[in-house]
Amino acid sequence: xxxxxxxxxxxxxxxxxxxxxxxxxxxxxxxxxxxxxxxxxxxxxxxxxxxxxxxxxxxxxxxxxxxxxxxxxxxxxxxxxxxxxxxxxxxxxxxxxxxxxxxxxxxxxxxxxxxxxxxxxxxxxxxxxxxxxxxxxxxxxxxxxxxxxxxxxxxxxxxxxxxxxxxxxxxxxxxxxxxxxxxxxxxxxxxxxxxxxxxxxxxxxxxxxxxxxxxxxxxxxxxxxxxxxxxxxxxxxxxxxxxxxxxxxxxxxxxxxxxxxxxxxxxxxxxxxxxxxxxxxxxxxxxxxxxxxxxxxxxxxxxxxxxxxxxxxxxxxxxxxxxxxxxxxxxxxxxxxxxxxxxxxxxxxxxxxxxxxxxxxxxxxxxxxxxxxxxxxxxxxxxxxxxxxxxxxxxxxxxxx
Amino acid sequence: xxxxxxxxxxxxxxxxxxxxxxxxxxxxxxxxxxxxxxxxxxxxxxxxxxxxxxxxxxxxxxxxxxxxxxxxxxxxxxxxxxxxxxxxxxxxxxxxxxxxxxxxxxxxxxxxxxxxxxxxxxxxxxxxxxxxxxxxxxxxxxxxxxxxxxxxxxxxxxxxxxxxxxxxxxxxxxxxxxxxxxxxxxxxxxxxxxxxxxxxxxxxxxxxxxxxxxxxxxxxxxxxxxxxxxxxxxxxxxxxxxxxxxxxxxxxxxxxxxxxxxxxxxxxxxxxxxxxxxxxxxxxxxxxxxxxxxxxxxxxxxxxxxxxxxxxxxxxxxxxxxxxxxxxxxxxxxxxxxxxxxxxxxxxxxxxxxxxxxxxxxxxxxxxxxxxxxxxxxxxxxxxxxxxxxxxxxxxxxxxx
Numbered sequence: 001x002x003x004x005x006x007x008x009x010x011x012x013x014x015x016x017x018x019x020x021x022x023x024x025x026x027x028x029x030x031x032x033x034x035x036x037x038x039x040x041x042x043x044x045x046x047x048x049x050x051x052x053x054x055x056x057x058x059x060x061x062x063x064x065x066x067x068x069x070x071x072x073x074x075x076x077x078x079x080x081x082x083x084x085x086x087x088x089x090x091x092x093x094x095x096x097x098x099x100x101x102x103x104x105x106x107x108x109x110x111x112x113x114x115x116x117x118x119x120x121x122x123x124x125x126x127x128x129x130x131x132x133x134x135x136x137x138x139x140x141x142x143x144x145x146x147x148x149x150x151x152x153x154x155x156x157x158x159x160x161x162x163x164x165x166x167x168x169x170x171x172x173x174x175x176x177x178x179x180x181x182x183x184x185x186x187x188x189x190x191x192x193x194x195x196x197x198x199x200x201x202x203x204x205x206x207x208x209x210x211x212x213x214x215x216x217x218x219x220x221x222x223x224x225x226x227x228x229x230x231x232x233x234x235x236x237x238x239x240x241x242x243x244x245x246x247x248x249x250x251x252x253x254x255x256x257x258x259x260x261x262x263x264x265x266x267x268x269x270x271x272x273x274x275x276x277x278x279x280x281x282x283x284x285x286x287x288x289x290x291x292x293x294x295x296x297x298x299x300x301x302x303x304x305x306x307x308x309x310x311x312x313x314x315x316x317x318x319x320x321x322x323x324x325x326x327x328x329x330x331x332x333x334x335x336x337x338x339x340x341x342x343x344x345x346x347x348x349x350x351x352x353x354x355x356x357x358x359x360x361x362x363x364x365x366x367x368x369x370x371x372x373x374x375x376x377x378x379x380x381x382x383x384x385x386x387x388x389x390x391x392x393x394x395x396x397x398x399x400x401x
Numbered sequence: 402x403x404x405x406x407x408x409x410x411x412x413x414x415x416x417x418x419x420x421x422x423x424x425x426x427x428x429x430x431x432x433x434x435x436x437x438x439x440x441x442x443x444x445x446x447x448x449x450x451x452x453x454x455x456x457x458x459x460x461x462x463x464x465x466x467x468x469x470x471x472x473x474x475x476x477x478x479x480x481x482x483x484x485x486x487x488x489x490x491x492x493x494x495x496x497x498x499x500x501x502x503x504x505x506x507x508x509x510x511x512x513x514x515x516x517x518x519x520x521x522x523x524x525x526x527x528x529x530x531x532x533x534x535x536x537x538x539x540x541x542x543x544x545x546x547x548x549x550x551x552x553x554x555x556x557x558x559x560x561x562x563x564x565x566x567x568x569x570x571x572x573x574x575x576x577x578x579x580x581x582x583x584x585x586x587x588x589x590x591x592x593x594x595x596x597x598x599x600x601x602x603x604x605x606x607x608x609x610x611x612x613x614x615x616x617x618x619x620x621x622x623x624x625x626x627x628x629x630x631x632x633x634x635x636x637x638x639x640x641x642x643x644x645x646x647x648x649x650x651x652x653x654x655x656x657x658x659x660x661x662x663x664x665x666x667x668x669x670x671x672x673x674x675x676x677x678x679x680x681x682x683x684x685x686x687x688x689x690x691x692x693x694x695x696x697x698x699x700x701x702x703x704x705x706x707x708x709x710x711x712x713x714x715x716x717x718x719x720x721x722x723x724x725x726x727x728x729x730x731x732x733x734x735x736x737x738x739x740x741x742x743x744x745x746x747x748x749x750x751x752x753x754x755x756x757x758x759x760x761x762x763x764x765x766x767x768x769x770x771x772x773x774x775x776x777x778x779x780x781x782x783x784x785x786x787x788x789x790x791x792x793x794x795x796x797x798x799x800x801x802x
Contacts, residue, residue: 061788
């Protein structure tokens, strides 16, 4: 990354990084992957004009969460930039987190009369209840810090603590199992005075929260985990000299884009066609666009093969809107695979194509997993894709004389 | 490896790592590799149901010894876990080495009346002579430490020194050439008092050994090299949460398995069929089995193309015994290539297949070097295979949220 920063140049070329979340699948002897099963004449034509391959976002065999998967695509080694669960939760609810904030993931939960956890998800309370409870908890006052409680979906929320000099080195209150009481929050290192003070404040927050929640059965408790302090990442502007924008429909992806200094475009985009029209509308304003398609992953997680195939076919139908803008570099890939057989993210490598007039076109003519493993990019680490994007956009100087 | 340790989960799935030692070969314009030349309908069927590729155990262009080759397969970066020759020799004679033991490789040798080396291998004395000489040398007493002299094959032996606080940082007595006297053993760092004391003790051992050997021409001297202290490696149990077993016929492979905490099954196995029957017998006791086939390498080293082909065909005939056990993950590979044209280990990448219901099956239908380079695994570092084994067994949690 230091190398890229040294070599990056400002030019007029434009890069589009089109991420179909969880696009990769698994093929068996009986059935192709969703991408192979989909009818994708346009993506196939694109593949024929591109250099193709597969990438592993984190490392071979490792299943990436959405945070690490996207950081890798943005060129940030996810093993170096290990963003805690709390920060990702705060990003996921689109909270404008600031450096030195400490954030944690919250589950509303059910405890019995002895205080023992009987349901770690409070019967998956409706999101409206979550919103209301977060409103009440936001009124809690802890001396010396500001706090924010933000609802996510169902029983999920994020808490953010703000004050100078806070510590994120504290343990979870969530024991991640039933039949036990929530844990006391402790400093990870008992000799760390700052962490000890932070733990004390968080325990005070939890005590007040329990008093408020007592009358809200089944959401009569809360469990906190993944405390982490937000440290600013080097930005896209600093590293790549790009003026980047994010076009996404879901908060998590906007959050992770904000983390690396992208402008997040909020223009009411919901569908793939919406997103591509927003791209068109803002085409003159930026030289790098991250466009995120969510539903490939959602249907993968649902285990719905046909629906995942349909989303891929929808992407194929709409992609002409991107091509008409004539981006100098177009990358189509995913942040991880989500095979419908798994109903979850998986470790399988992710197909990728790079279409650019500066690409060494290979002989792959179909955008499918079995085909692109024969492509010119081979099998690469996800974190190297941004360097390739820059290179194909002629945005990197020669290294050495 | 730290990452794998964090993500590893205990599950019921079973992994078999089947290593055909030195299986890879080289193809020329006139002749295929031994694996390609062999008739292997069963391995080919297996490849058709698998994801395939090649791996480089250490790094591109590097020819691995058996120690580094296997450490890589077990997921231990051989450039980080650099096990000294002495330790490998002790493992190779199946000695139960303990942490803090210092071991060295020994050659019985011939010296003339001036003490000058005339044969570094003492005319390759018969193994029985070696056994007898080791028995005599075992009687040597050095104050403050226990010592063990163990025969290997012909002129080869291992010496192990045991006492608290020994140093392995001492130089060889073996000059590795003729026409010179054996060297005095010295501390590698002259200011290292522990190493200086160790060197003194080893020189005393050598002096006593020379007195005993004087009457045993041609084995009238000994040469020592590769002193190293044995430091315990992180175990398979610690890293992978596996309960692993080794099924091998040769001591070296049992030794290297013991090094990483595997249970070494001794059940009289000699042939491939024996090994697979032992696997069957102990199937319920473990969730990871390393099964080692030696003869592919032996015939490679002999330069016997036809015999290596026959061993591969024997493996192909017997592999149904493994398949009948229905392992959740079956990996078939080697620890390095041993082309018969080389009569030695080589640097060429090693074919690999992973058969699992969670594999993304590729379009390779033959288990041969030329075919598997087109496989879905691409060309990977050998040290990543264990992560893939774990991943295909669904034994790794997601990384990040």
